[in-house]
Amino acid sequence: MSAFEPVLTRNVGNPEALTLRGYRNLGGYEALAASLKLEPEEVIAEVKSSGLRGRGGAGFPAGLKWSFIPQDTDKPKYLVCNADESEPGTFKDRILMESDPHQLIEGCAICCYAVRAATCFIYIRGEYVRPAEILEQAIKEAYQAGLLGENVMGSGFKLDIFLHRGAGAYICGEETGMLESLEGKRGQPRIKPPFPAVVGAFGCPTVINNVETLCNVPHIMRRGADWFKAIGTDERNTGPKIYCISGHVEQPGAYEFPIGVSLDELIEKAGGMYNRGTLKAFQPGGASAAFLPAAQSHLAMDFDTLAGAGSMLGSAAAIVMDETTCLVRATLRLAKFFNHESCGQCTPCREGTNWAEMVLQGIEAGRGNQEDADLLLRICRNMGGTTLCPLADAAIGPLRSLIKNFGEEVTAHLETGACPLPYQPVFAAGVDN
Amino acid sequence: MSKGQSAADSSRLPASVSEAIDRLRPRYPTTEALLLPALHLAQTHWGGWLPNEAIEAVAGELDLAPARVYGVVTFYDLYHLSPVGRHRIRICTNLSCALRGANEVLQTVKRSLGVGEGQVTPDGRCSFVPFECLGACEQAPMMMVDDDFVGNLTPQSALAALEKLT
Numbered sequence A: 001m002s003a004f005e006p007v008l009t010r011n012v013g014n015p016e017a018l019t020l021r022g023y024r025n026l027g028g029y030e031a032l033a034a035s036l037k038l039e040p041e042e043v044i045a046e047v048k049s050s051g052l053r054g055r056g057g058a059g060f061p062a063g064l065k066w067s068f069i070p071q072d073t074d075k076p077k078y079l080v081c082n083a084d085e086s087e088p089g090t091f092k093d094r095i096l097m098e099s100d101p102h103q104l105i106e107g108c109a110i111c112c113y114a115v116r117a118a119t120c121f122i123y124i125r126g127e128y129v130r131p132a133e134i135l136e137q138a139i140k141e142a143y144q145a146g147l148l149g150e151n152v153m154g155s156g157f158k159l160d161i162f163l164h165r166g167a168g169a170y171i172c173g174e175e176t177g178m179l180e181s182l183e184g185k186r187g188q189p190r191i192k193p194p195f196p197a198v199v200g201a202f203g204c205p206t207v208i209n210n211v212e213t214l215c216n217v218p219h220i221m222r223r224g225a226d227w228f229k230a231i232g233t234d235e236r237n238t239g240p241k242i243y244c245i246s247g248h249v250e251q252p253g254a255y256e257f258p259i260g261v262s263l264d265e266l267i268e269k270a271g272g273m274y275n276r277g278t279l280k281a282f283q284p285g286g287a288s289a290a291f292l293p294a295a296q297s298h299l300a301m302d303f304d305t306l307a308g309a310g311s312m313l314g315s316a317a318a319i320v321m322d323e324t325t326c327l328v329r330a331t332l333r334l335a336k337f338f339n340h341e342s343c344g345q346c347t348p349c350r351e352g353t354n355w356a357e358m359v360l361q362g363i364e365a366g367r368g369n370q371e372d373a374d375l376l377l378r379i380c381r382n383m384g385g386t387t388l389c390p391l392a393d394a395a396i397g398p399l400r401s402l403i404k405n406f407g408e409e410v411t412a413h414l415e416t417g418a419c420p421l422p423y424q425p426v427f428a429a430g431v432d433n
Numbered sequence B: 001m002s003k004g005q006s007a008a009d010s011s012r013l014p015a016s017v018s019e020a021i022d023r024l025r026p027r028y029p030t031t032e033a034l035l036l037p038a039l040h041l042a043q044t045h046w047g048g049w050l051p052n053e054a055i056e057a058v059a060g061e062l063d064l065a066p067a068r069v070y071g072v073v074t075f076y077d078l079y080h081l082s083p084v085g086r087h088r089i090r091i092c093t094n095l096s097c098a099l100r101g102a103n104e105v106l107q108t109v110k111r112s113l114g115v116g117e118g119q120v121t122p123d124g125r126c127s128f129v130p131f132e133c134l135g136a137c138e139q140a141p142m143m144m145v146d147d148d149f150v151g152n153l154t155p156q157s158a159l160a161a162l163e164k165l166t
């Protein structure tokens, strides 16, 4: 493990990578040049063989997704790069775009070539104003150098990449919400099927991939699927992975490891626990991931191990909480987030996220009663698998694990009629003021 | 309302905005898809928020019903239907920031500005809102001042950042 050389973040902190010339000196666009010499199907086969799984949350195999794009149609095809990055705890895509914008552009270009798309939209969250400026500048340079436009690297392949700014809505990170938003509508997720690969942006076949997923692609094409497969836990969990770690650690940040690092190793990398506190709980994959107790901190943080433990890798954003943290309050803060971000189309989600917040608020304020834990579980049951998109399932992740893994903390609130912890760092509106 | 706009053409976009929108048209296969970019441009022109005339003007420019535009505006957190300060402060209060003291920062800023959430200080200088995760949790607790992240805040450093604003 000590021999691992960062792949995706190797240029972070190197200002050379911000210019096209600098990026090319670092070997940039060689992978695109090599890919353009292959048949598109060969590119897809290489990415498939690498085992690369989506880094946006769901972990769907990237090459397989690309192979779903129908080629027997006259319709234009699109790539929409998901740079909405709004999962609380997650900031890796921002760092990738700010520090190495051409790596993403190159990944987008290879993907477009592979699926025969002539247009790529990078949908970037509206709050990322400075990262958007950096990316815009890099795109401009790429056009000027003939790496984008009518005739990419003289190959005859035509490609446009456009940046599209979001306007502040978590649900636009969900892929079909994103497509609606791109088309100028409210970002309300669509019913699937049809899947975006067949009916996506503007009614046309569309690939949607996360920023980090696409940043892996140039490396796969340059160093080969076998090199990629050799990194990670097993053949279902391959490649390098950026882990965000935040909360109660000394040096929160984005750290790259072979996929499958444990939380213990991550905490060590992040300088240890904040103020030498003791780990109480963590979410391994952003706000949507179930809380795991400290006893699980040795688990390999890969797709399958975490799913097996009842949580998920999600966006690989570890949120670390020490013993001063009231988990009812932490869950309440997340419930408030999901309530705010529910797009409101599905009754179980619209009502359930609201109820979850209200009931948790009551418990935390000391107004809870003995049935409340059951009520929360009932809300979870009503929301699970009953909605158009996975936001409702995301919302019940932390909620259900609060009751399952930290039920005694809920009980303590109910029995004492107040939060039993002397000081709670987490703000819970409505309780604090 | 911006300088140089008379009441008569108040539901038209100023030429600079309309030209900026025109430059984006070739990017999209539909006119509707220009709505988000158009609203961003209009909001910048109107000083950070979208008065009714702005919504009508965007609707007119893109051939959409004003109600359709209004429905989109209300869906997204970055579009504003009431005036904002010359400087817009968004304080992240989501979990990673909360764990590192976002509440203290929020309360301090609130007291110092002396106005409620979403309101503008009497001198028009600032408005603030608590916000969901801004994608910079490694700098927790953090806030956005206009388009920039200001991170690793303490209540004192947050106040110092506000004092610099004119």
Ligand SMILES: Cc1cc2nc3c(=O)[nH]c(=O)nc-3n(C[C@H](O)[C@H](O)[C@H](O)COP(=O)(O)O)c2cc1C
Pocket: A053, A054, A055, A056, A057, A058, A059, A060, A062, A082, A083, A084, A085, A086, A087, A170, A171, A172, A173, A174, A175, A176, A208, A209, A210, A211, A213, A214, A389, A390, A391, A394
């Ligand atoms: C509520 C919700 C929010 C999401 N937010 C993001 C996001 O911010 N960024 C992202 O890449 N994927 C996000 N996703 C996952 C996308 O729907 C989609 O799976 C992903 O962009 C596909 O790319 P990938 O296969 O490369 O991971 C979200 C999903 C849901 C249900």
Ligand code: SF4
Pocket: A171, A188, A189, A341, A342, A343, A344, A345, A346, A347, A349, A350, A387, A388, A389, A390, A391, A392
């Ligand atoms: S589950 Fe929630 S966020 Fe997703 S479509 Fe339904 S209401 Fe909207």
Ligand code: FES
Pocket: A088, A089, A090, B092, B093, B094, B095, B096, B097, B098, B132, B133, B134, B135, B136, B137, B138, B140, B142
């Ligand atoms: S929680 Fe504050 S920036 Fe992410």
